[in-house]
Amino acid sequence: MQMVCLPRLSRVAVCGGTHGNELSGVYLVRELLKVKKGVMEKEEEQEEEEPLSVLKVLSNPRAMQQCRRYVDTDLNRCFTHATLNGLTSGTVPYEMIRSRELNAMLGPKGRSGAVDLVCDLHNTTANMGLCLIAYSDCDWICLHIFRHLQRKMPDIPMRYIHFEVSNKESYSLDSVGKHGFAMEIGPQPHGVARSTVYTAMKAGVQHMLDWVCFFNSGTLFEGESVDVFTMIKHIDYPRDSETRNITAAVHPHLQDRDFCPLHPEDPLFQTFSGETLRYKGNEPLYPFFINECAYYEKGIALSLARKRRVLIPTIRVQTEQEQAAHVQELASEEEE
Amino acid sequence: MQMVCLPRLSRVAVCGGTHGNELSGVYLVRELLKVKKGVMEKEEEQEEEEPLSVLKVLSNPRAMQQCRRYVDTDLNRCFTHATLNGLTSGTVPYEMIRSRELNAMLGPKGRSGAVDLVCDLHNTTANMGLCLIAYSDCDWICLHIFRHLQRKMPDIPMRYIHFEVSNKESYSLDSVGKHGFAMEIGPQPHGVARSTVYTAMKAGVQHMLDWVCFFNSGTLFEGESVDVFTMIKHIDYPRDSETRNITAAVHPHLQDRDFCPLHPEDPLFQTFSGETLRYKGNEPLYPFFINECAYYEKGIALSLARKRRVLIPTIRVQTEQEQAAHVQELASEEEE
Numbered sequence: 001m002q003m004v005c006l007p008r009l010s011r012v013a014v015c016g017g018t019h020g021n022e023l024s025g026v027y028l029v030r031e032l033l034k035v036k037k038g039v040m041e042k043e044e045e046q047e048e049e050e051p052l053s054v055l056k057v058l059s060n061p062r063a064m065q066q067c068r069r070y071v072d073t074d075l076n077r078c079f080t081h082a083t084l085n086g087l088t089s090g091t092v093p094y095e096m097i098r099s100r101e102l103n104a105m106l107g108p109k110g111r112s113g114a115v116d117l118v119c120d121l122h123n124t125t126a127n128m129g130l131c132l133i134a135y136s137d138c139d140w141i142c143l144h145i146f147r148h149l150q151r152k153m154p155d156i157p158m159r160y161i162h163f164e165v166s167n168k169e170s171y172s173l174d175s176v177g178k179h180g181f182a183m184e185i186g187p188q189p190h191g192v193a194r195s196t197v198y199t200a201m202k203a204g205v206q207h208m209l210d211w212v213c214f215f216n217s218g219t220l221f222e223g224e225s226v227d228v229f230t231m232i233k234h235i236d237y238p239r240d241s242e243t244r245n246i247t248a249a250v251h252p253h254l255q256d257r258d259f260c261p262l263h264p265e266d267p268l269f270q271t272f273s274g275e276t277l278r279y280k281g282n283e284p285l286y287p288f289f290i291n292e293c294a295y296y297e298k299g300i301a302l303s304l305a306r307k308r309r310v311l312i313p314t315i316r317v318q319t320e321q322e323q324a325a326h327v328q329e330l331a332s333e334e335e336e
Numbered sequence: 337m338q339m340v341c342l343p344r345l346s347r348v349a350v351c352g353g354t355h356g357n358e359l360s361g362v363y364l365v366r367e368l369l370k371v372k373k374g375v376m377e378k379e380e381e382q383e384e385e386e387p388l389s390v391l392k393v394l395s396n397p398r399a400m401q402q403c404r405r406y407v408d409t410d411l412n413r414c415f416t417h418a419t420l421n422g423l424t425s426g427t428v429p430y431e432m433i434r435s436r437e438l439n440a441m442l443g444p445k446g447r448s449g450a451v452d453l454v455c456d457l458h459n460t461t462a463n464m465g466l467c468l469i470a471y472s473d474c475d476w477i478c479l480h481i482f483r484h485l486q487r488k489m490p491d492i493p494m495r496y497i498h499f500e501v502s503n504k505e506s507y508s509l510d511s512v513g514k515h516g517f518a519m520e521i522g523p524q525p526h527g528v529a530r531s532t533v534y535t536a537m538k539a540g541v542q543h544m545l546d547w548v549c550f551f552n553s554g555t556l557f558e559g560e561s562v563d564v565f566t567m568i569k570h571i572d573y574p575r576d577s578e579t580r581n582i583t584a585a586v587h588p589h590l591q592d593r594d595f596c597p598l599h600p601e602d603p604l605f606q607t608f609s610g611e612t613l614r615y616k617g618n619e620p621l622y623p624f625f626i627n628e629c630a631y632y633e634k635g636i637a638l639s640l641a642r643k644r645r646v647l648i649p650t651i652r653v654q655t656e657q658e659q660a661a662h663v664q665e666l667a668s669e670e671e672e
Contacts, residue, residue: 030581031608067632125525189461189525191629195585195606245366249531270531272367293527296403 002223002313004140007326009116009179009212013055013106014205016121018076018173019294020063021190024201025121031202032056052213055115059102059173062094067191069294070095076120079175081168084109099173107176110167112331117141118177119208121201124186125293127256129157130204134181135170137162137228141179143312144221148211149204156200159259161288161305162230183208187256190293215317223314229259229286229305236299238269238277247271250291250301258288262304269301338559338649340476343662345452345515345548349391349442350541352457354412354509355630356399357526360537361457367538368392388549391451395438395509398430403527405630406431412456415511417504420445435509443512446503448667453477454513455544457537460522461629463592465493466540470517471506473498473564477515479648480557484547485540492536495595497624497641498566519544523592526629551653559650565595565622565641572635574605574613583607586627586637594624598640605637 014032016025033056058064062071072093078084083096084103107114130149134142146160161184167175174180183204188197215221237246248269249255254262261284262268269277285304289295318326350368352361369392394400398407408429414420419432420439443450466485470478482496497520503511510516519540524533551557573582584605585591590598597620598604605613621640625631654662 027582027585027608125528187525189523189528189629191526191632192461192627193582193585194591194627195588196591198585198608199588199606246363246529249363249529249534252531252535255530255532270535272363272534291528291530293525296527 003220004313004315005318005322006141006315007116007323008050008216008317009052009141010050010216011053011055011115012117012119012209012212013057013115013177014119014121014209015057015059015173017061017064018059018120019069019074019122019190020060020065020071021067021069022121022123022188023191023193024123024185024188024198026058026064027193027198028121028201028205029056029058032205033058052209052216054209055106057102057105059120060095060098062098069190072096075099076173077171079103079109079173080171081109083171102173103176106173109176112327115177116179117212118174118180119205120172120174120180120182121205122182122184123188123190123197124184124289125189126258126288126290127187128184128258128288129159129186130200131159131161131184131288132181133161133163133184135163135165135167135175137164137230137308137310139179140312140315141215142181143226143228143310144215144315145181145208145211147224147226147312148221149207152207153200153203156204157259159288160226160228162228164230215315218317220314220316223312225309225311228308228310229288230308232285232304232306234300234303235268237296237301238271246296248275248277251276254287254302255291258290259286261285262287339556340649340651341654341658342477342651343452343659344386344552344653345388345477346386346552347389347391347451348453348455348545348548349393349451349513350455350457350545351393351395351509353397353400354395354456355405355410355458355526356396356401356407357403357405358457358459358524359527359529360459360521360524360534362394362400363529363534364457364537364541365392365394368541369394388545388552390545391442393438393441395456396431396434398434405526408432411435412509413507415439415445415509416507417445419507438509439512442509445512448663451513452515453548454510454516455541456508456510456516456518457541458518458520459524459526459533460520460625461525462594462624462626463523464520464594464624465495465522466536467495467497467520467624468517469497469499469520471499471501471503471511473500473566473644473646475515476648476651477551478517479562479564479646480551480651481517481544481547483560483562483648484557485543488543489536489539492540493595495624496562496564498564500566551651554653556650556652559648561645561647564644564646565624566644568621568640568642570636570639571604573632573637574607582632584611584613587612590623590638591627594626595622597621598623 016029075095078099238248248271251267253267268279290302352365411431414435574584584607587603589603599620604615626638
């Protein structure tokens with residue numbers, strides 16, 4: 001099998017509170033900020049190595065303070081190339097200002113100065129277990145981290161979700177890093193901290209940082225195949241044509257069955273008058289983000305994915321010589 | 337056993353959206369407003385009777401529109417005698433204005449013109465099943481309705497919660513009626529509608545209205561004994577003494593175990609660093625509203641109740657003669 005050598009991951013960012021009412025990440029990052037060093041970073045143990053720098057970031061302090069998803073606009077949609085680099089005039093939404101601050105701190109997005117890996121912590125009201133959500137199905141770092149977490153946390157249902165969006169169009173905070181993903185855990189109501197969800201997220205972050213340390217110190221990670229869920233489309237709630245109010249809820253047979261195949265003619269919604277509405281697609285797909293609270297306003301009752309097996313290659317960190325060559329290569333690319 | 341004759345219940349109010357992000361009541365009242373008459377009210381069937389008047393009220397439209405609990409202040413704390421009748425000056429919070437509108441529509445609280453029964457629909461993130469919450473443990477109407485619902489909906493865990501507060505100090509919308517209770521159903525995240533929760537609430541309201549029709553038409557309801565949970569005290573989250581941020585979540589052993597007895601030394605919280613904190617009370621009590629989202633800001637991680645058996649008498653509606661005498665009695669009371 002193919003072996004891929006990848007650059008060292010020297011700077012990792014762990015971000016919480018990108019949505020101010022998704023509390024596991026808020027409390028976990030606050031806790032990590034208390035633990036100055038040692039416990040999470042294992043710096044002491046590896047004196048011969050360059051220490052791993054872990055930035056802990058509370059992304060949207062104003063929204064956190066109000067325990068709301070956002071103040072003016074969804075911060076986690078503000079990291080497109082256009083939004084980060086466009087001209088602004090008049091009253092600029094708070095989150096647009098904040099996205100530029102974060103891009104200055106962790107990016108610039110798409111440039112060599114960006115952090116190597118962004119792990120952005122989220123919660124969902126959907127019954128999704130732990131998901132890594134990324135824009136790539138061939139980012140071997142993200143996919144190997146995913147496999148490591150799956151192995152280390154066998155009791156937690158875990159999936160890798162892939163949103164097929166170009167780097168320029170990618171909109172979320174994790175897109176600012178050279179590698180990045182959202183770690184999404186549910187079900188948990190927004191504005192609530194459940195101890196089991198917090199503990200799973202803490203373990204997930206710890207295992208992710210452990211993996212980065214293993215990788216940096218030269219561990220070879222064997223290739224294997226991984227299930228990837230690629231987002232195909234969103235489905236909105238049935239709505240009243242005049243008021244735009246929803247007229248149905250997710251059907252009880254579908255509620256909480258994220259990642260169980262949805263077949264044509266399966267129950268999809270139950271109207272508030274009691275009628276069953278069925279899925280009219282022409283192929284079975286995998287639903288996720290079923291009845292996510294924050295997506296009512298976005299017109300998404302659930303998303304549908306196709307499942308594929310992806311072969312990931314064996315990887316190891318580049319040697320110092322390889323790294324030096326790689327840096328030169330990147331620099332000349334940026335000059336162009 | 338004692339038999340109690342009570343006045344006819346001519347006007348009933350069903351209210352939703354008192355908290356704008358508790359969606360079962362919002363969608364149920366919207367649905368009831370569409371069904372103009374007949375289905376819920378059974379007016380046609382009982383031509384010899386005076387029809388039952390059912391007012392359907394969306395209590396806090398501004399909060400509903402923003403899908404928030406409230407806009408300026410918690411509407412369901414604005415119905416004390418003092419808040420309804422005090423002088424106002426300067427900028428008056430929206431909910432204080434709205435509480436006076438609702439008091440004019442459904443009250444005035446404590447007066448003979450008030451509606452006979454207020455059923456105010458709520459959701460909680462706590463695993464509480466269906467609860468009726470009232471200020472009295474001797475309101476035979478509320479307690480008989482509770483028993484009727486228990487019998488008609490055997491699959492839904494159901495409890496009667498009693499907050500020991502005087503009528504003058506009572507603060508919630510349901511206190512405006514001559515009789516009243518909150519119908520609280522969970523678990524459901526705020527801002528989310530789950531079909532099973534909606535369906536349970538719809539059935540609960542239908543059975544409540546059925547009971548009122550039976551009662552008004554002379555049905556005799558046998559006395560019996562009922563379990564009542566009387567609220568004793570609230571417990572706050574452990575908090576950082578400087579920032580006031582919470583430093584622990586409800587312990588996994590306690591989470592979702594509403595109405596299961598909590599004994600001294602049982603696990604109560606798990607701190608974000610992993611430590612278990614135990615219940616230091618000196619008697620077993622019944623926890624409820626465990627980890628309710630909206631109570632973080634009120635400093636309530638859970639409430640504790642004592643369970644008692646209450647004997648409720650056999651009741652029937654007053655005859656026309658009894659009713660006439662009763663009305664005279666009330667009128668002379670009000671003149672005093």
